[in-house]
Amino acid sequence: MAQSTADVVAANDVVTDLVSDWSAEKEVFKVHWGKAMMWIFLLSDTFIFTSFLTGYMKVRISSTVPWPNSSEIFALSFGGDPIPLILIAIMTFVLITSSGTMALAVNYGYRKDRMKAAVLLLITAGFGLMFVGMQAFEWTKLIVDEGVRPWGNPFGAAQFGASFFMITGFHGLHVSGGVIYLTYVAVGVLNGRYEKKGYDIIEIAGLYWHFVDLVWVFIFAFFYLW
Amino acid sequence: MAAATEEGQQHPLSIYIGIWLLLFVFSAASYFVDYLQLQGYLRWNLILIFMMLKAGFIVAIFMHMAWERLALITAILLPPLALLVLIGMMSIEGDYTYLSRAEFFGVDEAPIVEHHHASGH
Numbered sequence: 001m002a003q004s005t006a007d008v009v010a011a012n013d014v015v016t017d018l019v020s021d022w023s024a025e026k027e028v029f030k031v032h033w034g035k036a037m038m039w040i041f042l043l044s045d046t047f048i049f050t051s052f053l054t055g056y057m058k059v060r061i062s063s064t065v066p067w068p069n070s071s072e073i074f075a076l077s078f079g080g081d082p083i084p085l086i087l088i089a090i091m092t093f094v095l096i097t098s099s100g101t102m103a104l105a106v107n108y109g110y111r112k113d114r115m116k117a118a119v120l121l122l123i124t125a126g127f128g129l130m131f132v133g134m135q136a137f138e139w140t141k142l143i144v145d146e147g148v149r150p151w152g153n154p155f156g157a158a159q160f161g162a163s164f165f166m167i168t169g170f171h172g173l174h175v176s177g178g179v180i181y182l183t184y185v186a187v188g189v190l191n192g193r194y195e196k197k198g199y200d201i202i203e204i205a206g207l208y209w210h211f212v213d214l215v216w217v218f219i220f221a222f223f224y225l226w
Numbered sequence: 227m228a229a230a231t232e233e234g235q236q237h238p239l240s241i242y243i244g245i246w247l248l249l250f251v252f253s254a255a256s257y258f259v260d261y262l263q264l265q266g267y268l269r270w271n272l273i274l275i276f277m278m279l280k281a282g283f284i285v286a287i288f289m290h291m292a293w294e295r296l297a298l299i300t301a302i303l304l305p306p307l308a309l310l311v312l313i314g315m316m317s318i319e320g321d322y323t324y325l326s327r328a329e330f331f332g333v334d335e336a337p338i339v340e341h342h343h344a345s346g347h
Contacts, residue, residue: 014296021297029298050309054316061320064327065334089257100246110236210288221277
């Protein structure tokens, strides 16, 4: 009983904080300004990616031709029988691994352990490069070997290609941008560029990187698995 | 759990590593939904459950949303709800387009071409 009363008081405090944060006529978000700006950028990016996925949903629902079977199209064979969707599964694991190393980099940054933070950032960027490389392989296979085009493909509904290139292409650009961003931050950490400013920059870059992983979670579910 | 400080977000490493492992488990689980060729509502429900679990843990723990003040949480997480309206309208519109096409052009029952695997190349 005492516990639940404490919970109610805590919940009231949180709401009171919300009201005073907005009504105090001072800064609303009591976080590093760059972090608030990154969140607002990511909010806008959420709208862009959701619009792409919604467009894909719409053309897929309205197609009278069967939608291509992604499980087969993205199968790979390592000598034996093709394993369904294996390349996409590996790409998913690579991105999740990079999210883990990113989270660790943020942690070591705040502990001012520059060497570890920078190395973890570079490892994260390396996994990002690996992801983009596999995506390039996947695109090449689809375009050159399978003849998938934005206006048609041999497997079924013509809208498959347009949806695929648009959604994965935009996501791949985000990953590539993230690799450059993380490398820049890692070099700065090594040079001691953030010793005075503080290491919020790693958390902010981390927000961007985790968001790229987050978007992939939705692409994986709706485009590849559905 | 530790709250956000002026210095930024600092939490024990064990939280991150635990969530990291969970994300691997959920990813493997959603891959096996496809690998085992589960179909129909079972497939769609499992895909959505694993997706929401992964997304939730990434935002709450990796992106630290669980420790932020309500002002930031609501400012970022509430606006995307407007997108649900878009999704709802477009799914109705998609059904309408499908029915119109079926009515005027007919439905293509058979797949156009048999799929050939990359291994055949």
